[in-house]
Amino acid sequence: MTPVSEPALHPSRRVTNSWVALPSWLPVPGLGTLPVNAFLLKGSEPMLVDTGLGALSDAMALRLAEEIDLADLRWIWLSHTDADHIGNLDRILALAPNATVVTNFLGAGKMGMLGAGNPARMRLLAPGEIFEAGGRRLHQVRPPYYDAPETMGFFDETDRVLFAADAFGALLPGSAETIGEIPSGTLREGLVAWSGVDAPWLAQMDRGTLGGMLRALDALDPAHVLSGHLPVAHGIGTLTDILRNAYGRGTSASVTAETADQVAAILA
Numbered sequence: 071m072t073p074v075s076e077p078a079l080h081p082s083r084r085v086t087n088s089w090v091a092l093p094s095w096l097p098v099p100g101l102g103t104l105p106v107n108a109f110l111l112k113g114s115e116p117m118l119v120d121t122g123l124g125a126l127s128d129a130m131a132l133r134l135a136e137e138i139d140l141a142d143l144r145w146i147w148l149s150h151t152d153a154d155h156i157g158n159l160d161r162i163l164a165l166a167p168n169a170t171v172v173t174n175f176l177g178a179g180k181m182g183m184l185g186a187g188n189p190a191r192m193r194l195l196a197p198g199e200i201f202e203a204g205g206r207r208l209h210q211v212r213p214p215y216y217d218a219p220e221t222m223g224f225f226d227e228t229d230r231v232l233f234a235a236d237a238f239g240a241l242l243p244g245s246a247e248t249i250g251e252i253p254s255g256t257l258r259e260g261l262v263a264w265s266g267v268d269a270p271w272l273a274q275m276d277r278g279t280l281g282g283m284l285r286a287l288d289a290l291d292p293a294h295v296l297s298g299h300l301p302v303a304h305g306i307g308t309l310t311d312i313l314r315n316a317y318g319r320g321t322s323a324s325v326t327a328e329t330a331d332q333v334a335a336i337l338a
């Protein structure tokens with residue numbers, strides 16, 4: 071793993087014939103490094119999933135233009151309205167005149183208060199509505215934990231890809247091109263640390279309830295897990311096992327109120 075001293079966009083990585091990961095890395099002083107990913111679905115109706123860090127706006131715009139003709143970009147799926155997910159939204163909307171934002175009622179409302187996006191270019195999904203992009207069906211999935219109530223993940227039934235938004239993210243000692251480069255103990259500690267920062271209420275969650283949600287994801291059996299904050303994972307069992315063992319037994323000692331404050335300051 072490679073230490074990261076400043077935000078950096080890394081080379082794109084192909085996940086399937088249709089899905090491409092656009093990874094970047096954000097140093098978090100005192101805590102390590104947080105992956106911040108966007109994803110691109112190629113095909114007859116290209117769709118960008120989240121828009122990356124505003125600090126990397128130029129690099130992101132260039133990278134997107136390398137991957138597709140921005141005039142062809144049809145959809146921008148927003149997981150939620152945090153700055154690390156909508157950081158380049160307005161710039162990309164300007165560069166991609168045929169793109170429509172996919173969000174929900176609360177996401178649209180929060181963007182309105184932020185002055186981000188354009189209500190005339192939003193497609194609001196109803197709860198549970200299946201979204202089709204280029205004939206590909208994306209089923210909304212509420213991740214097992216999240217930090218904003220508008221959060222929308224999805225499951226692509228064609229490629230068996232699960233997009234989990236902030237869930238399954240990890241604070242890591244440095245960057246890694248693949249999840250296989252991360253030692254198992256480092257992955258476990260990083261995942262527990264990030265989940266405690268992003269969703270501290272997990273520590274109070276009933277173990278049976280969390281277990282049921284994790285079993286449902288295991289049963290979904292995604293071939294690939296796209297998290298906004300982890301290199302692409304292939305299969306979900308390792309990730310759900312970490313959470314199952316970490317919660318319902320008291321809060322992790324690695325996460326303190328001070329940790330949460332540090333991360334909040336970085337992302338503000």
Ligand SMILES: [Fe+2]
Pocket residue numbers: 150152217218236
């Ligand atoms: Fe978030």
Ligand SMILES: [Fe+2]
Pocket residue numbers: 152154155235236298299
């Ligand atoms: Fe995030």
